[in-house]
Amino acid sequence: MRVVVAVDSFKGSLSTREAGEAAAAGVRAAVPDADVVVVPVADGGEGTAECLADAWGTSLRTLTTTDALGRPCAATWGRSADGARAVVEIASASGLPGVQDVPLRAREASTLGTGALLAAALDAGAREVLLCLGGSATTDGGAGLLVGLGARLLDADGQDLPPGGGALARLARLDLSGLHPRAGEVRWRLACDVTNPLLGPGGAAAVYGPQKGAGTRDVEVLDACLARWAAVLQETTGVDVTGLPGVGAAGGAPAALVAVLDAGLEAGAPLVLAEAGLPQQLSRGADLVLTGEGSCDDQSVQGKVVDGVARAVREESACAAAAVVVLAGRVAISPARLAEAGVDAAFSIAPGPSELVDLQRDAARLLADVAERVTRLVSRAGGSPAVRDVQHEA
Incomplete structure (x- = not known):
């Protein structure tokens, strides 16, 4: 049998x-x-990094980075035995569990800490990076991911914006000149199990913002901020992410990587089952x-x-x-x-x-x-x- x-x-x-x-x-x-x-199996959400590390015969790596509210935290990521593939969960550094001890601040929450994990994977030589999108505490459109990879978000005076989706209303320019030198060389895969767009009633702020501490006014502000972010991304890269299904996942995190790094969205469970x-x-x-x-x-x-x-x-x-x-x-x-x-x-x-x-x-x-x-x-x-x-x- x-x-x-x-x-x-x-x-x-x-x-x-x-x-x-x-x-x-x-x-x-x-x-x-x-x-x-x-x-070992998972659906592309929390627990996927551990699952794949197990399947690859490796152990998770730990990095000191920052949580969704900018506080120091320890987060983990996985790497295949040959070093070619890496897996990062947005929930590890930028997830809701890490900020449940304080009142949620939806406008300030950032994916910057996850950006540091992505940079660590590139530094380690990964040629393919899988980012799992479930469980985030953020609604910043992935802006923090790019900052963690070396990009700069500048206001009209050329000053760096503070972290968080609420600051994107003042975004004037996206500077990619300092982006990690390997960021454009690797294959980026995003495990995503939703089809929400970035903006509007079915978008990142409206659908997922409330569970991240966003009140009615916060949702309105964050949706407008994400619209500004999408406009600047299009000005910078020529890619319009507003009509793409799934880009509203994880507070719009895919928007940054799809526009700047040509990341591909994939259904989480089939992806992980195949990898495992x-x-x-x-x-x-x-x-x-x-x-x-x-x-x-x-x-x-x-x-x-x-x-x-x-x-x-x-x-x-x-x-x-x-x-x-x-x-x-x-x-x-x-x-x-x-x-x-x-x-x-x-x-x-x-x-x-x-x-x-x-x-x-x-x-x-x-x-x-x-x-x-x-x-x-x-x-x-x-x-x-x-x-x-x-x-x-x-």
Whole structure:
């Protein structure tokens, strides 16, 4: 029996590697001689750098930089074993978790600290840089990223603007003369799972600003500031980013890198699954594919890991008979919706009515238990079809 385990992290409980190993332990408890392979996976948001570093056989690197409000912080980034590829999460230096200890200041929040991480990746010789956009605390259109890479944002008097999206209203000129010498030589990839434009009712400020501390007036100001930023970017590079889908992600961070460095936006989960080597493992065939995350709901089958894994299985002829089963802390999706997405069943790790703190504490054991039960069922049935008749909604 061959089983591929591709489980996302259970936030607050298990990393993607820990979750995968727990599920694998359950598989081996049911079928000791099973061929089990664990593929660390993520959807391009928080946890992606750790996932890819694991897949690359390397460890995350730490850099002292600044958080979204300009305070010193330690942030991490990943590098492949050959040094050719690097992965940076905007959430590591410029994310909401790093500034939750103080009142959020939406107009001042900056991606400058993440720019320093990107510069470190270039200094280390990376030829391809992946920036993961989830979890940012910023709405500066990626202006801080460029400053961290050596650019200057100047007002009408030739003075440098302070950090933050709120200062962009006074932007007169973007000076790229000091940009990192390797910035234009590498391939820039942006992991993005939304299609929001930069401006307007569906844009960066209006949709994501409130969760970053922006009130009604702040949203209006930041939207106007991003419009000014887009105008200066177009004046400088000739690229109009205002109509591009996805540029509104992470407070408009893609705008800077798309206009200045020709960065490409890509769906996060398929990108990471490919980098982690899932297609190669599936090409060897599987009887059972276990995937999952902390909460399995409608979003799970709309571009997240569960959706990506199911799609990858369906696209691989060697896995035509494989059962795809989700293991999650919480299951809040109908069996019919799962079936539409190519998932055969979903099981919660909760043994009954449970407190979240208890599930988090015992997540590894509970995940292993459920994986063991699923594997016993599939192995006893002699294949995957039986699983489709025992869909479970917790």
